[in-house]
Each structure stands twice: as structure tokens, then as C-alpha cells.
Amino acid sequence: NAGVTQTPKFQVLKTGQSMTLQCAQDMNHNSMYWYRQDPGMGLRLIYYSASEGTTDKGEVPNGYNVSRLNKREFSLRLESAAPSQTSVYFCASILSRGIPGELFFGEGSRLTVL
Amino acid sequence: GENVEQHPSTLSVQEGDSAVIKCTYSDSASNYFPWYKQELGKRPQLIIDIRSNVGEKKDQRIAVTLNKTAKHFSLHITETQPEDSAVYFCAATIGGNTPLVFGKGTRLSVIA
Numbered sequence A: 001n002a003g004v005t006q007t008p009k010f011q012v013l014k015t016g017q018s019m020t021l022q023c024a025q026d027m028n029h030n031s032m033y034w035y036r037q038d039p040g041m042g043l044r045l046i047y048y049s050a051s052e053g054t055t056d057k058g059e060v061p062n063g064y065n066v067s068r069l070n071k072r073e074f075s076l077r078l079e080s081a082a083p084s085q086t087s088v089y090f091c092a093s094i095l096s097r098g099i100p101g102e103l104f105f106g107e108g109s110r111l112t113v114l
Numbered sequence B: 001g002e003n004v005e006q007h008p009s010t011l012s013v014q015e016g017d018s019a020v021i022k023c024t025y026s027d028s029a030s031n032y033f034p035w036y037k038q039e040l041g042k043r044p045q046l047i048i049d050i051r052s053n054v055g056e057k058k059d060q061r062i063a064v065t066l067n068k069t070a071k072h073f074s075l076h077i078t079e080t081q082p083e084d085s086a087v088y089f090c091a092a093t094i095g096g097n098t099p100l101v102f103g104k105g106t107r108l109s110v111i112a
Helices: none
Strands: A004-007 A010-013 A019-025 A031-038 A042-049 A064-068 A074-078 A087-094 A109-113 B004-007 B010-014 B019-025 B032-038 B045-051 B056-059 B062-067 B072-077 B086-092 B106-111
Touching: A004 A087, A019 A031, A019 A087, A019 A109, A031 A064, A031 A074, A042 A064, A042 A074, A074 A087, B004 B086, B010 B019, B019 B086, B019 B106, B032 B062, B045 B056, B045 B062, B072 B086
Parallel strands: A010 A109, B010 B106
Antiparallel strands: A004 A019, A019 A074, A031 A042, A031 A087, A064 A074, A087 A109, B004 B019, B019 B072, B032 B045, B032 B086, B056 B062, B062 B072, B086 B106
């Protein structure tokens, strides 16, 4: 049981390049999330998907797009990377169905934009 | 929307002492309050949570208290050990499909 798997773990981009962060969970969870973590800023929500077929903006969505490919997979795309997007990105999932519970995180993806 | 404030941002304690981290929330409808621990270079992991129908919850050396009237909740760690050194995040949500809102974190250092 792998839990939440993110790829890649590390990536260096040049300003203006694009890339997609992949996330998959094998726990049959309904809701999935993308957070970014910056020093002193905590975990800020970028986008989330409450259920397959839906996506919603979080606190800091600008410069990102997401796709809920199926129940297992939720990808985050940077169309034109900027240095301000240098961060550690965490994907997370939760069973949900209206009852709050444990949020399971992936190992994180460290992105550097030069 | 919900706003969660967390204090202090850093905390140093001697091994064996207690540590207390406090959070306040803004939305009186919030009903679920988890705490996550993130060790250096690792992912955040749930250590304890409390729901709005409970005032206190304990799990060995950690406890969480909730004051709904004042809209604040706290994490208490007793008999701290070096392995307690980490960043701790509080969070809150009104439930349903509404995502958790996290505080900015507290870096706890336990000095041996």
C-alpha cells in the first residue's frame, strides 16, 4: 500500500518553462489537494478536487492548473514557471464524504525555478 | 473564509519540559481541529485531532484542548524528548468538502 505518490521528487526549471507534477493515491480517497510550502508561510492550498470530476481554487491558484484525471490521479501544471513558484509542493488526499478526517500527504516535490 | 493564527513561530524547550502551542480560528462554524507534525525533510503527518463536541483529548504525552467560546485550541506536549523536535501545524475546517486551513507552523526544538 503506497499511499500518496508524487513525481518528480526534485525538479529544476528555467523561467518560462512548463512542467506537470503528478500525484496518485491508492486508498480509494474521494478528495485530493495540492499545497505549497514556503518558509514561514505554512501550507497554502493551491487547488483541490472534492470528488472525481470537480476542481476548485484554493488560496494561491494563480499560475497553476490542475486535472483530476480519474479518482486516483490529480496533476498540477505550471504553464510558464516563475521564480516565485520555487517551493516544496505536497499532494494530499482524504476519504471525505463530508466527514473530516486524516489528510494523507505525499513525500513532496521540491521545485526550483531559476 | 476561515483564518488560523498559530503562536509561537519558534519554541525551544529543555528535554523533559512541557511545550504548548496555541492556535486561534475565525469561523465559529469550524468543527474539526487536527495537529500535524513535520520532521525535517519529511511529509506532515497527523498526530492528534479534536472535534467540536469534545473539550480535551489525550494520547500518551500529547493532548489537545479546545475552547469554542474563545475560538482557540492548543497542543500540549509533556516530558519532551529530542524526537519531538519538528514543525507542528494546527488546522481547522467547517467540514463537508471544505478544505483544511493551516496555521503557519511552530518550529519546536527540544534541547538535550
